[in-house]
Amino acid sequence: MFFFVLLLLGGLNEVRGEFLSSEECDFQLSYLDTILICHTADRPAVRLGKGEFVAKDHLGNFEINDTVLQVVDLTEYNIISGELGNTFAFFNSEVNIGVNLVVFEDEEKGLYEVKLEFPPEYRVELEGFNRIWLELVADPFEFIYGGGEQFSYLNLRGRVYPIWVREQGVGRNKSSSLTQIMDANSNAGGDYHTTYWPQPSFISSRKFYFESSYSTYHELDFTQSDRHVVYWHINIPTEEEGSACQSCHLTFLVKPSLMEIVQALNPGQPPLPDWVYNGAILGVQGGTDKMLNYLDEAQSQGVEVAGLWIQDWSGKITTEFGTRVFWNWEWNSTWYPVLDELIKDLDKRNIKVTAYITAHLNIDGEVYQNCSQNNYWLTEENGERLLQDFGQFTIGTVDIIRPSPDCNCINVGRGWYKDLMKKNLVNFGFAGWMADFGEYTPTSARSSFADRWWGDQHGEVLHQIFSEEWAALNREVVEESGKLGDIMYWMRSGGIGSKSSQVMSWAGDQTVDWTQSDGLGSSIIAALSLSMSGMGLSHSDIGGYTTIPQLNLTRSKELLLRWAEYAAFTPVMRTHEGNVPEANHQIYSDENTMQQFARLTKIYVALANYTREAVRQNSEESIPVMRPLFLQFPDDPETYLQEYEYMYGDDLLVSPVLDPGVEVWTVYLPLGNSWIHLWSLEEYSEGVVIDIPASLGYPPVFYGAGSTWESLFIQISQDFN
Numbered sequence: 001m002f003f004f005v006l007l008l009l010g011g012l013n014e015v016r017g018e019f020l021s022s023e024e025c026d027f028q029l030s031y032l033d034t035i036l037i038c039h040t041a042d043r044p045a046v047r048l049g050k051g052e053f054v055a056k057d058h059l060g061n062f063e064i065n066d067t068v069l070q071v072v073d074l075t076e077y078n079i080i081s082g083e084l085g086n087t088f089a090f091f092n093s094e095v096n097i098g099v100n101l102v103v104f105e106d107e108e109k110g111l112y113e114v115k116l117e118f119p120p121e122y123r124v125e126l127e128g129f130n131r132i133w134l135e136l137v138a139d140p141f142e143f144i145y146g147g148g149e150q151f152s153y154l155n156l157r158g159r160v161y162p163i164w165v166r167e168q169g170v171g172r173n174k175s176s177s178l179t180q181i182m183d184a185n186s187n188a189g190g191d192y193h194t195t196y197w198p199q200p201s202f203i204s205s206r207k208f209y210f211e212s213s214y215s216t217y218h219e220l221d222f223t224q225s226d227r228h229v230v231y232w233h234i235n236i237p238t239e240e241e242g243s244a245c246q247s248c249h250l251t252f253l254v255k256p257s258l259m260e261i262v263q264a265l266n267p268g269q270p271p272l273p274d275w276v277y278n279g280a281i282l283g284v285q286g287g288t289d290k291m292l293n294y295l296d297e298a299q300s301q302g303v304e305v306a307g308l309w310i311q312d313w314s315g316k317i318t319t320e321f322g323t324r325v326f327w328n329w330e331w332n333s334t335w336y337p338v339l340d341e342l343i344k345d346l347d348k349r350n351i352k353v354t355a356y357i358t359a360h361l362n363i364d365g366e367v368y369q370n371c372s373q374n375n376y377w378l379t380e381e382n383g384e385r386l387l388q389d390f391g392q393f394t395i396g397t398v399d400i401i402r403p404s405p406d407c408n409c410i411n412v413g414r415g416w417y418k419d420l421m422k423k424n425l426v427n428f429g430f431a432g433w434m435a436d437f438g439e440y441t442p443t444s445a446r447s448s449f450a451d452r453w454w455g456d457q458h459g460e461v462l463h464q465i466f467s468e469e470w471a472a473l474n475r476e477v478v479e480e481s482g483k484l485g486d487i488m489y490w491m492r493s494g495g496i497g498s499k500s501s502q503v504m505s506w507a508g509d510q511t512v513d514w515t516q517s518d519g520l521g522s523s524i525i526a527a528l529s530l531s532m533s534g535m536g537l538s539h540s541d542i543g544g545y546t547t548i549p550q551l552n553l554t555r556s557k558e559l560l561l562r563w564a565e566y567a568a569f570t571p572v573m574r575t576h577e578g579n580v581p582e583a584n585h586q587i588y589s590d591e592n593t594m595q596q597f598a599r600l601t602k603i604y605v606a607l608a609n610y611t612r613e614a615v616r617q618n619s620e621e622s623i624p625v626m627r628p629l630f631l632q633f634p635d636d637p638e639t640y641l642q643e644y645e646y647m648y649g650d651d652l653l654v655s656p657v658l659d660p661g662v663e664v665w666t667v668y669l670p671l672g673n674s675w676i677h678l679w680s681l682e683e684y685s686e687g688v689v690i691d692i693p694a695s696l697g698y699p700p701v702f703y704g705a706g707s708t709w710e711s712l713f714i715q716i717s718q719d720f721n
């Protein structure tokens with residue numbers, strides 16, 4: 001049962017943990033033994049402030065300048081009981097400002113919902129205040145997970161995480177020469193926290209979850225030993241406005257286990273289409289003849305092919321970053337002749353064709369030009385159409401934003417774009433597509449449906465939620481076409497609401513290297529952090545994407561095959577040629593590569609029923625397919641330190657090889673049961689660190705002794721050794 005405790009000096013000893021032994025709480029918000037907020041006059045839980053915010057766009061890489069001009073501690077508090085919930089008033093009587101935290105509890109769900117209100121008596125003095133800080137109790141030995149999709153670290157403790165949707169960056173390590181060069185050239189280097197899918201949310205190993213639904217810039221500060229600080233931008237409503245944002249609130253969720261928290265967060269994405277399990281989705285391009293040649297070559301070497309991904313179905317252009325798709329979202333019959341009939345023929349062979357689309361249109365294309373006079377587009381602050389350089393080509397962005405429920409209006413641009421996608425993607429016969437981008441919208445952008453946002457923060461909120469709106473539109477296109485469960489679209493950008501709209505995530509544009517900050521290892525952290533943020537289905541580009549030959553950043557054969565061998569133990573195997581295909585080793589580069597890749601696709605297919613069950617479990621039980629070890633083995637302290645091993649479904653432990661030139665890999669086997677090595681069928685004890693043979697094509701994979709899938713695993717071992 002939830003309870004609120006008002007504690008005066010000396011009253012905390014019997015309920016607080018050792019991590020609070022150095023301070024007393026004047027006010028404490030707790031659930032059973034989990035202390036969430038501890039307030040004292042000297043260490044107030046809430047602060048208000050003023051500041052200025054500038055987010056300068058560099059092709060989706062934002063230079064953020066968030067300047068705090070004034071901070072006021074709300075040192076005093078009061079408790080007001082009400083019929084629907086309790087109000088906790090934090091204020092500073094000297095300057096006459098304050099904020100009320102109206103707390104609604106759901107005892108059955110273990111949930112607090114907290115809404116912010118700004119009482120009328122403070123409105124005059126609150127003018128200009130637009131920042132808030134909330135301090136939560138921390139344990140020095142606590143682990144923190146989530147934050148949306150992170151790439152560098154699974155445990156977020158010890159760092160500050162700005163929550164701003166953007167490109168992940170190239171290199172993502174300020175001490176690396178690659179990142180420094182990319183920063184100097186185009187502000188595109190990134191950092192440990194830059195990500196397409198950030199969320200102002202986290203899970204604590206103390207078995208509680210925090211989430212902010214405010215769609216503004218946030219910072220999650222996990223650098224202090226005794227407090228976590230959540231900071232975000234707010235809008236103080238005028239008296240006429242009444243409330244800043246009816247749909248905005250904070251959430252605290254406390255459960256007996258981390259797994260139960262994750263299940264409560266995950267809405268359960270729909271099951272994947274059956275065709276996905278037939279093999280790899282081959283990323284190929286270059287027109288009809290090349291597509292068919294690649295397919296014939298792959299099948300002649302035994303590659304199991306579920307589908308073809310032709311991102312250039314609408315044509316190609318050439319830029320300094322490599323060949324790019326012509327963002328004119330209709331079939332280019334010159335580039336891909338007879339594609340309409342070919343899709344039907346391939347479907348009879350159980351091979352699907354998938355495509356590519358964004359919410360943006362190249363202004364040189366016919367699709368844009370035919371609708372350029374219509375009021376379908378995002379605009380600038382001055383009312384002029386928003387036109388952006390996306391890297392040597394200019395685009396217009398469709399205003400895809402859903403009107404607020406109380407608007408009683410229709411977004412004709414959004415409706416037009418849904419119809420275009422139904423006609424040119426669904427009805428054309430594509431079985432799926434990459435729904436790319438969603439993170440480039442500048443803060444100067446404006447939607448015609450401004451009633452959903454707050455004054456000066458309109459552009460800021462629009463930027464933050466655009467990717468969520470893009471996900472919702474794709475979901476509606478598929479559902480309204482009656483194709484949910486048949487079509488798979490995959491997306492990289494997102495936010496709090498995306499997990500309810502997306503059917504598959506992908507990790508974005510990793511570099512074609514071994515670096516943990518942006519290479520192979522980062523794609524694993526991406527999947528596991530998303531699993532802790534409510535998204536249970538994820539995969540990555542096999543071999544990575546970002547290629548810069550001038551900096552010797554090109555894909556090797558070993559990297560490609562190491563990535564592919566771990567991808568066989570993920571929900572989707574999909575290749576990508578990269579932005580400079582000719583500079584990268586490809587699965588079709590030589591016969592040996594093709595044969596090794598073929599074997600891995602057969603392993604993936606052999607696991608189809610096991611993977612289906614894991615995907616069903618995510619869909620119906622909200623248990624992510626790829627999950628950190630500690631979710632399944634919470635009583636084993638060592639599992640919290642393993643950031644690159646993961647459970648694939650209930651039974652398979654996967655420890656991908658992350659370094660080049662190795663034949664042996666070190667693996668930790670959790671407490672709970674003994675473990676059997678998939679390739680040798682040798683049994684190992686629980687709770688041990690072992691060195692295991694890991695030659696190319698044989699990633700360290702184990703299953704728990706006594707698994708109900710043991711006969712399948714033994715068969716795989718026998719068939720593929």
